[in-house]
Amino acid sequence: MAVLVVIAHPEKTSFTHSWANESIKAAKMLGHQVLISDIYQMGFDPIEKAVHYNKTYPENQFDILKTQEFHSRQNTLPADIEEEIFKFRECELAIFHFPIWWFAPPAALRGWMERVLVNGRMHDTHNRFDKGLFKGKRAQFCVTMGASGQESSHNGKEGDINMLLWPMAYTLRYIGMDILPYKILNSVHSYHSDEHKKGLEKYLSREIKKQKSLIQNFQNKEVLKFNSDADFNEEGQLKENAKSYSPFIRPKP
Numbered sequence: 001m002a003v004l005v006v007i008a009h010p011e012k013t014s015f016t017h018s019w020a021n022e023s024i025k026a027a028k029m030l031g032h033q034v035l036i037s038d039i040y041q042m043g044f045d046p047i048e049k050a051v052h053y054n055k056t057y058p059e060n061q062f063d064i065l066k067t068q069e070f071h072s073r074q075n076t077l078p079a080d081i082e083e084e085i086f087k088f089r090e091c092e093l094a095i096f097h098f099p100i101w102w103f104a105p106p107a108a109l110r111g112w113m114e115r116v117l118v119n120g121r122m123h124d125t126h127n128r129f130d131k132g133l134f135k136g137k138r139a140q141f142c143v144t145m146g147a148s149g150q151e152s153s154h155n156g157k158e159g160d161i162n163m164l165l166w167p168m169a170y171t172l173r174y175i176g177m178d179i180l181p182y183k184i185l186n187s188v189h190s191y192h193s194d195e196h197k198k199g200l201e202k203y204l205s206r207e208i209k210k211q212k213s214l215i216q217n218f219q220n221k222e223v224l225k226f227n228s229d230a231d232f233n234e235e236g237q238l239k240e241n242a243k244s245y246s247p248f249i250r251p252k253p
């Protein structure tokens with residue numbers, strides 16, 4: 001089985017990288033093939049733009065969805081995108097390692113998704129949500145953030161992390177993936193000194209040693225719940241009797 005490890009952090013000595021290295025080590029120890037997308041280290045350009053394509057569609061205008069679809073059909077997608085799609089198709093589990101920056105995943109990771117989740121190849125209007133092409137694959141988010149657990153939970157002043165991560169989770173759900181419960185490490189920052197610093201380092205090194213069991217059991221874990229296609233009416237509105245699984249899609253009060 002192949003595991004894809006996606007890393008979105010520019011600094012090798014960051015905690016995000018140390019944690020990702022533990023994922024790579026653990027996946028190898030479990031006998032899995034490991035594929036890596038280290039977005040910064042690869043020099044991946046996370047900005048979708050016309051110069052990535054030898055021709056836009058239509059020719060005098062860069063319509064992103066149409067251009068992606070055109071090159072998917074012609075098999076002329078940019079080489080760096082083909083490589084990422086290959087890794088995505090190969091893996092059964094994709095582990096995403098990233099920090100929270102300004103209440104969201106880093107822009108480089110968002111950009112990676114904007115370019116890699118190509119219309120025509122990775123999804124289209126007939127193949128999305130319940131009929132997503134990547135059904136059966138699972139995603140694990142491994143997230144670091146400066147805010148404490150209290151500050152980033154329900155009613156916390158930094159915003160509920162479950163909501164901050166929902167757009168990214170829903171993006172992967174759009175292409176059919178299941179999302180495992182988020183693994184979040186709080187209060188990760190370099191402002192401590194002395195005993196506080198040692199305490200934080202001890203806690204972090206203890207936490208990241210758990211990657212083996214996280215990966216080992218990923219197929220048996222309950223995944224996050226999303227509304228199914230059948231929960232929506234023809235206008236795309238949540239049906240009156242349907243339960244909502246996220247404040248982003250909520251019944252009318």
Ligand SMILES: Cc1cc2nc3c(=O)[nH]c(=O)nc-3n(C[C@H](O)[C@H](O)[C@H](O)COP(=O)(O)O)c2cc1C
Pocket residue numbers: 009013014015016017099100101102103104144145146147148158188189190
């Ligand atoms: C540009 C930037 C924005 C940040 N925004 C947030 C934020 O919105 N919420 C938060 O909890 N921490 C925030 N932080 C703190 C980082 O999440 C924290 O430093 C990081 O997770 C530590 O892990 P690292 O060693 O892998 O960088 C921010 C850090 C940077 C550099």
